[in-house]
Amino acid sequence: MATDRVSMIVFSGEMDKLLPVGILASGAVAMGHEVRIFLTFWGLMAFKKDAFFHMPVSPSFSGMVGDLGAMLKERKIPGVVDQLRTAKELGDVEVVACGMTMDLFGLKLADLEDVVDRVAGVGEFIETAKEGHTTLFI
Amino acid sequence: MDVAPIRIDARGSFCPGPMMELIRAVKAADVGQVVVVLSTDSGSKKDIPMWAQKAGHEFLGVDTHGDYDEISVRKSH
Numbered sequence A: 001m002a003t004d005r006v007s008m009i010v011f012s013g014e015m016d017k018l019l020p021v022g023i024l025a026s027g028a029v030a031m032g033h034e035v036r037i038f039l040t041f042w043g044l045m046a047f048k049k050d051a052f053f054h055m056p057v058s059p060s061f062s063g064m065v066g067d068l069g070a071m072l073k074e075r076k077i078p079g080v081v082d083q084l085r086t087a088k089e090l091g092d093v094e095v096v097a098c099g100m101t102m103d104l105f106g107l108k109l110a111d112l113e114d115v116v117d118r119v120a121g122v123g124e125f126i127e128t129a130k131e132g133h134t135t136l137f138i
Numbered sequence B: 001m002d003v004a005p006i007r008i009d010a011r012g013s014f015c016p017g018p019m020m021e022l023i024r025a026v027k028a029a030d031v032g033q034v035v036v037v038l039s040t041d042s043g044s045k046k047d048i049p050m051w052a053q054k055a056g057h058e059f060l061g062v063d064t065h066g067d068y069d070e071i072s073v074r075k076s077h
Helices: A015-030 A041-045 A068-074 A080-090 A099-104 A122-130 B017-028 B044-055
Strands: A003-010 A034-039 A093-098 A118-120 A132-137 B006-009 B034-039 B058-065 B068-074
Touching: A003 A015, A003 A041, A003 A122, A015 A034, A015 A068, A015 A080, A015 B017, A015 B044, A034 A122, A041 A093, A041 A099, A080 A093, A080 B017, A093 A099, A099 A118, A118 A122, A122 A132, B006 B017, B017 B034, B017 B044, B017 B068, B034 B044, B044 B058, B044 B068
Parallel strands: A003 A034, A003 A132, A034 A093, A093 A118, B006 B034
Antiparallel strands: B034 B068, B058 B068
């Protein structure tokens, strides 16, 4: 039987695609679901310290919003890192970094935002996601 | 004895900000206490009743005042 768990594989590094990661995680913990996030490739690069507000916007939409980072700050909309920090205060959220990406880009856990809990392999994450009701690739 | 409700002004905060602030306040409150969140976000008045039902707290209702809502929950356990 499926557990109340939402799993997300976050591959994308665009700011507009990362915001829903924080929002979905917040909604999920509010409703009492566990959240498991696997950060890989550009999704992991966006979790280097202070990187989020410097990430690009999806090219198809970049003309529509201008400077999305500035807009978020002006309207006091938290970035994905702060959203995940709040979600972790209120519920069971684990954020793991893809070991392969860490090795490829020469990253250490200390290079990443403190909401990232640890480094993990893809096999473990797949087994974790198998138990949940929803797995998203973002 | 009636205890004054806890009021949180989350106006200007976007979905799911007001709900997250409410949940945080309910967690910190005493059982029986009413928590009211002020919200300008249209998602919260739909999300908060659902959260209250799931979390087992009493949803007291939404009062709309012009451009914002006051959404009230009583902590039940």
